[in-house]
Amino acid sequence: MANAATHRTVEAVWRIESARLIAGLARTVGDVGLAEDIAQDALVAALEQWPASGVPDNPGAWLTAVARRRYVDGVRRRVSFERRAGDLARELAETEDPMAEIEFDAHVEDDVLRLIFTACHPVLTRDARVALTLKLVGGLSTEQIARAFLVPTPTMAARITRAKKALADAKVPFEVPVGAELTARLASVLEVVYLIFNEGYAATSGESWTRADLCEEAMRLGRMLAALAPDEPEAHGLVALMEIQASRIPARAGRDGQLVTLLDQDRSRWNRLLITHGLTELHKAESLSGSQLSGPYVIQAALAACHARALIAADTDWTRIVALYDVLRALTPSPVVELNRAVAVSMADGPAAGLAIVDTLAADPAMRGYHLLSSVRGDLLERLGRTDEARAEFERAAAMTANASERAHLVSRAARLT
């Protein structure tokens, strides 16, 4: 087999096996950083040996065996070094077969879940959590992660090293939290996955592995999480939210490369497979939630689903959208949610009702200088036939935005009203 082809195969095997390998090792050695180092050794061995020997029939078992050998060798060296100081008999008993408890079927799924929670531990910065999750759970190389986040590889490598050290220093246990802690920790995991998704959603160009692939990676991580923690409605909600949003990617660019807003998109270009899958996930989330939608991701997914279910924009169930924004507002109050609620209200009950909300919002100091508020207000005024005020509002919005394309859009809307 040609060397390049073998490399691609090794990479593919690594994508499939690495999370389970690292997770299994981490449970034994109690340190994800060390586990990853050992697993990386096995990967290097594969890259060295497979081009000559061919890819083994069971590459996962091969990697596990090599990792296990490396670890045992390491422990033996350490044992002989500490012979005089330590309790030799106990240590030997423990190291007889230190990897015996790695069963790559029985506990491996729990281990992968532990790995996800550890990589997303709040002791780490947000950037570190994202990097470590992609590296340990996603099986991406440091180069791939660096490229996706537009930083030099050494910078990303240092970030990952620091993160692993921070986990070791804080003695973060390799476990899935329980009780009240679980809720907070799960929120951290979900946040990391959604950050990865949004990073990808804003991406433009695509070579072999770039930012755009982050959307797919985030969806994959989300689905893993939902499958490993099937009783958590927010995990299913996040998957649904990402999939329904991603379904619109093919429709968001117009012929001239301009942005097409949701209501103007050609819905026949939406990815139906992702919508179907997303709606199924939402259904699971809603069944688990009971009568009350349980969290921000489920609610946002339900919002996205209102659009996905409407075959044409005019069929959109705005009353339901308003009701969902009411729930979201109660759960995570923010002026931005309120502004979106105003838009929904204007679609359900007419522009005057929407304008009343926007005018209340305009008094909020947090919204001062926020061009979207002026843009929405201009739109509502235009629909009410208050042309002069609308034009002034669009001009104000154009002056406030730093984004050239948005400014051009707003200037043209103002110009149409003269």
Added chain:
Amino acid sequence: MRVMVLVKATEDSERGDYADHADEFAAMGKFNEELVKAGIMLAGEGLAPTSDGKRVVYDAEGASRVIDGPFAEAKELVGGFWIWQVSSMEEAVEWVKRAPFKNQSVELRRVHEAEDFAGRLPQDILDAEARLRAQSGQ
């Protein structure tokens, strides 16, 4: 990327004769579970025998004619499919190699992505939209 995995029909699957295949079904169920837990499964279905199927054939003028199943040549027929989201064709191949098949032929095909969106939008627009979307959930 998405890959469609086409699993060819067999004489038994064409006969709808699954009696001797209980173990294979159990193994396949386990494999499917693995695919779901790996986060790559988008869709997957087994198809009923072609005796329940139809073919529609168009002539040069576009006139159509319906042919009832069953169809000959089981090896050329599709008995089931998956659609996976993977990072490379190699990854799909590695997954297929883990499937519990015997005496079987499986074909992997890359799914065309509807209009590659990559590089077609200016960055500032994408940034603005991502921001908006992240705030509104739409």
